[in-house]
Amino acid sequence: MEPLKKLHSQFSGRVHFVDVIVRQAHPGPGAPTYHSQEEKLKHARSYRQEHTIPWIIAADDLGGTVHQQYGGMADPTYLIDVDGRVAFYNMWTYVPALHEALDDLFAQSGRGVVHGGIDRTPYMLPALTCGWPGLAKGLPQSLVEMETAFPGTGVGVWAGYQLRPLLAPMAQRTEALPTAAKVGLVAGASALATFGIIHLAKRGRS
Numbered sequence: 001m002e003p004l005k006k007l008h009s010q011f012s013g014r015v016h017f018v019d020v021i022v023r024q025a026h027p028g029p030g031a032p033t034y035h036s037q038e039e040k041l042k043h044a045r046s047y048r049q050e051h052t053i054p055w056i057i058a059a060d061d062l063g064g065t066v067h068q069q070y071g072g073m074a075d076p077t078y079l080i081d082v083d084g085r086v087a088f089y090n091m092w093t094y095v096p097a098l099h100e101a102l103d104d105l106f107a108q109s110g111r112g113v114v115h116g117g118i119d120r121t122p123y124m125l126p127a128l129t130c131g132w133p134g135l136a137k138g139l140p141q142s143l144v145e146m147e148t149a150f151p152g153t154g155v156g157v158w159a160g161y162q163l164r165p166l167l168a169p170m171a172q173r174t175e176a177l178p179t180a181a182k183v184g185l186v187a188g189a190s191a192l193a194t195f196g197i198i199h200l201a202k203r204g205r206s
Contacts, residue, residue: 001051003095003126006174008055011102017055021047022067025074026146028138037062082110086117094123096176128160129171 008017021044027033034040037059044059060066070078079088079101088101097119104114135142135157146154160167 001053001130003172003174004093005054007095007099007102010099010174012054014106015102019053019055019057020066021057021059022064023060024138026135026138026142028141030137030139031134031142034062079105079114081105081112087112088114089118091118091120092123092127094119094121094126095174097121097123099175125160125167125171128157129164129167130161131157132161 004017021040024031024033032039034043040059040062044057047053048057064072070076073091075093077090077093077098078086079090079098081087087105088098090097090101097115101114105112108114135146135154143154146157164171
């Protein structure tokens with residue numbers, strides 16, 4: 001949420017932000033599935049208040065009409081140009097990608113497709129770093145269902161949240177890393193992986 005707030009502060013004078021509440025992502029005792037439109041509207045209001053969201057919060061109808069029209073995915077963002085057409089579809093909301101798309105769209109006078117029109121990259125780091133509070137509201141059902149569907153993902157979200165002081169500078173940024181920084185991260189990850197392989201090999205020989 002914080003990266004989106006930063007993006008809003010940068011572009012709010014030129015871009016209209018709208019959040020659409022579609023469904024409970026991880027339902028459970030503290031976050032039950034919606035059974036009425038009033039429940040959904042009540043959650044939309046509490047969601048805005050809890051996170052101090054400065055833009056419009058809308059609620060889809062109970063049948064999910066808007067959600068289905070826009071693809072039915074869990075966490076997408078659509079960038080609409082001045083003619084009302086989709087300029088960019090970020091399948092897994094990632095603020096640095098949206099920032100680049102907005103910059104390019106403004107360079108095109110607010111019209112047309114940018115960045116090939118779609119980004120299907122599964123950006124995991126923000127979800128791993130910030131996803132636990134939402135998952136925790138539905139415990140224990142939410143965690144059991146996530147682990148059943150994708151073993152290790154629920155525990156991974158919990159572990160990522162514990163490491164958020166270290167991961168936040170990467171996960172909460174609003175602009176893409178420079179190429180040199182990306183190369184450095186890849187090199188660092190490779191070095192750690194190599195160290196792990198060597199370490200395990202040494203243990204195997206001991």
